[in-house]
Amino acid sequence: xxxxxxxxxxxxxxxxxxxxxxxxxxxxxxxxxxxxxxxxxxxxxxxxxxxxxxxxxxxxxxxxxxxxxxxxxxxxxxxxxxxxxxxxxxxxxxxxxxxxxxxxxxxxxxxxxxxxxxxxxxxxxxxxxxxxxxxxxxxxxxxxxxxxxxxxxxxxxxxxxxxxxxxxxxxxxxxxxxxxxxxxxxxxxxxxxxxxxxxxxxxxxxxxxxxxxxxxxxxxxxxxxxxxxxxxxxxxxxxxxxxxxxxxxxxxxxxxxxxxxxxxxxxxxxxxxxxxxxxxxxxxxxxxxxxxxxxxxxxxxxxxxxxxxxxxxxxxxxxxxxxxxxxxxxxxxxxxxxxxxxxxxxxxxxxxxxxxxxxxxxxxxxxxxxxxxxxxxxxxxxxxxxxxxxxxx
Amino acid sequence: xxxxxxxxxxxxxxxxxxxxxxxxxxxxxxxxxxxxxxxxxxxxxxxxxxxxxxxxxxxxxxxxxxxxxxxxxxxxxxxxxxxxxxxxxxxxxxxxxxxxxxxxxxxxxxxxxxxxxxxxxxxxxxxxxxxxxxxxxxxxxxxxxxxxxxxxxxxxxxxxxxxxxxxxxxxxxxxxxxxxxxxxxxxxxxxxxxxxxxxxxxxxxxxxxxxxxxxxxxxxxxxxxxxxxxxxxxxxxxxxxxxxxxxxxxxxxxxxxxxxxxxxx
Numbered sequence: 001x002x003x004x005x006x007x008x009x010x011x012x013x014x015x016x017x018x019x020x021x022x023x024x025x026x027x028x029x030x031x032x033x034x035x036x037x038x039x040x041x042x043x044x045x046x047x048x049x050x051x052x053x054x055x056x057x058x059x060x061x062x063x064x065x066x067x068x069x070x071x072x073x074x075x076x077x078x079x080x081x082x083x084x085x086x087x088x089x090x091x092x093x094x095x096x097x098x099x100x101x102x103x104x105x106x107x108x109x110x111x112x113x114x115x116x117x118x119x120x121x122x123x124x125x126x127x128x129x130x131x132x133x134x135x136x137x138x139x140x141x142x143x144x145x146x147x148x149x150x151x152x153x154x155x156x157x158x159x160x161x162x163x164x165x166x167x168x169x170x171x172x173x174x175x176x177x178x179x180x181x182x183x184x185x186x187x188x189x190x191x192x193x194x195x196x197x198x199x200x201x202x203x204x205x206x207x208x209x210x211x212x213x214x215x216x217x218x219x220x221x222x223x224x225x226x227x228x229x230x231x232x233x234x235x236x237x238x239x240x241x242x243x244x245x246x247x248x249x250x251x252x253x254x255x256x257x258x259x260x261x262x263x264x265x266x267x268x269x270x271x272x273x274x275x276x277x278x279x280x281x282x283x284x285x286x287x288x289x290x291x292x293x294x295x296x297x298x299x300x301x302x303x304x305x306x307x308x309x310x311x312x313x314x315x316x317x318x319x320x321x322x323x324x325x326x327x328x329x330x331x332x333x334x335x336x337x338x339x340x341x342x343x344x345x346x347x348x349x350x351x352x353x354x355x356x357x358x359x360x361x362x363x364x365x366x367x368x369x370x371x372x373x374x375x376x377x378x379x380x381x382x383x384x385x386x387x388x389x390x391x392x393x
Numbered sequence: 394x395x396x397x398x399x400x401x402x403x404x405x406x407x408x409x410x411x412x413x414x415x416x417x418x419x420x421x422x423x424x425x426x427x428x429x430x431x432x433x434x435x436x437x438x439x440x441x442x443x444x445x446x447x448x449x450x451x452x453x454x455x456x457x458x459x460x461x462x463x464x465x466x467x468x469x470x471x472x473x474x475x476x477x478x479x480x481x482x483x484x485x486x487x488x489x490x491x492x493x494x495x496x497x498x499x500x501x502x503x504x505x506x507x508x509x510x511x512x513x514x515x516x517x518x519x520x521x522x523x524x525x526x527x528x529x530x531x532x533x534x535x536x537x538x539x540x541x542x543x544x545x546x547x548x549x550x551x552x553x554x555x556x557x558x559x560x561x562x563x564x565x566x567x568x569x570x571x572x573x574x575x576x577x578x579x580x581x582x583x584x585x586x587x588x589x590x591x592x593x594x595x596x597x598x599x600x601x602x603x604x605x606x607x608x609x610x611x612x613x614x615x616x617x618x619x620x621x622x623x624x625x626x627x628x629x630x631x632x633x634x635x636x637x638x639x640x641x642x643x644x645x646x647x648x649x650x651x652x653x654x655x656x657x658x
Contacts, residue, residue: 165519178512179483226505
């Protein structure tokens with residue numbers, strides 16, 4: 001990394017820490033199903049950003065001083081969050097409508113602010129637009145330090161609050177009943193997201209920071225069914241995207257940093273989306289096809305055993321390929337044997353499902369499972385005692 | 394007609410009349426919007442007994458529990474648990490919410506959910522130690538789910554999910570157990586397992602209160618009933634209170650008369 005030069009290393013470190021903080025914080029929002037609140041939040045930073053610039057300029061300071069800009073954007077973003085919470089709790093508006101309203105109004109206000117600044121002609125306004133899409137060009141050491149410290153502090157707080165936040169995300173009613181203040185825990189969670197948003201303004205920009213909060217947890221969810229691991233993995237994915245994106249944008253300075261980081265995060269998401277063995281699309285399609293074939297096979301066998309014709313093309317193909325029927329759809333000897341066994345299994349299941357003593361086993365019936373995988377041989381004999389003679393043959 | 398209004402009508406009584414019953418509600422009114430879901434309800438649940446909250450759909454049964462626990466903010470009224478205001482007694486009260494109230498696709502294993510019952514013990518920072526896991530496993534064993542500890546919760550059947558919720562409540566080692574429709578949509582094996590656990594809690598002197606929807610099992614399962622339809626209709630020992638007349642007043646024509654006679658006969 002040092003070979004790339006001091007500035008690139010600086011930016012990559014900052015972006016990496018930001019990515020980890022965003023991935024970790026975002027996973028709590030995602031699990032609480034409130035990820036989009038962060039979108040309203042990030043857009044609501046803009047009026048504060050513009051106002052802070054104006055105030056600092058009027059006071060004779062440098063309008064672009066990062067700490068001042070971040071403080072201003074944090075204030076207006078928090079106002080946006082409180083407005084969303086208030087609208088969705090106290091009025092008939094749903095949270096989605098509240099988010100839409102706050103997002104657009106605050107963003108509009110911010111754009112007006114930016115336009116006013118441009119017309120003020122202070123000569124130093126150049127660069128404020130970079131907060132929209134993020135930029136790493138001309139990042140100072142103090143900027144990187146602010147970002148790194150903010151990211152680290154957010155991470156520490158998220159770690160401290162992880163248990164209450166997960167509890168509230170899973171079951172808010174239960175959390176209340178055990179004496180947790182759910183509203184306060186939610187606000188703490190949003191405050192962490194706010195910290196990430198504000199810290200990330202410089203590198204990723206306010207339009208795309210929401211992607212860094214949402215994509216890593218969604219990507220991580222493909223790989224684990226445990227909340228703690230989703231949080232950890234999400235942090236790793238966010239961090240990886242941050243570092244790689246910053247380095248890439250350092251090599252091609254014309255490309256804005258934010259979009260590159262987000263696209264890399266999306267790439268990591270796509271890998272899980274397609275290839276995750278548990279929740280991936282590919283695995284789901286394969287599982288469904290396998291299941292479909294088993295159903296067709298079973299239906300075909302039952303039809304053969306009962307002397308009924310088979311019409312379904314897929315069923316015919318499967319039976320033929322397994323050597324259970326001939327090309328002219330007449331059952332082979334092997335086919336008749338397997339079919340008889342399937343029918344016997346079905347008859348046994350019918351008896352079992354009518355018998356209250358086997359209630360637990362009956363719940364396993366899916367039309368596919370062979371009964372001898374469910375019952376002991378003794379129980380099978382018990383069932384067979386009830387078989388009608390013509391079915392037992 | 395004689396009006397059966399609540400004793401206090403929501404007015405706080407002076408603290409000198411301390412109520413030592415494990416779970417008492419006075420003048421509780423809850424509304425969604427302007428329509429009261431519960432109006433000035435009084436209830437007293439006895440210790441070391443199993444009580445059922447019974448009433449038709451929309452009668453405010455679940456709301457009663459939720460308001461009693463502070464999940465829903467009441468318009469007026471007072472709740473005491475174990476002779477204390479709700480806030481100070483919450484650590485000795487365990488709540489089993491309706492199974493359908495959470496998203497079971499949440500990334501958690503069975504053991505993770507049960508460990509939430511130990512959250513007070515674990516606090517913010519303490520690590521999960523073997524003795525915490527042992528405790529959680531004991532609770533799972535009590536509901537017959539110890540073989541499922543590492544299972545993802547989304548893979549469980551409805552009855553198994555309900556048993557996991559009960560195990561989480563057991564882990565709290567509470568004095569009062571409040572359950573919202575614990576038998577709704579569960580299989581017979583689960584119903585048997587749950588009722589066994591609840592009876593053993595009662596025999597240990599705990600207070601068990603459940604919202605219950607299956608009128609056919611009331612006399613078999615519960616010692617005490619509380620009949621509600623927006624207001625309190627009747628409360629008392631099952632044998633005295635679970636009568637045809639009270640059911641008629643609670644369900645107001647929603648149950649056929651012969652049905653009532655069969656249940657309360």
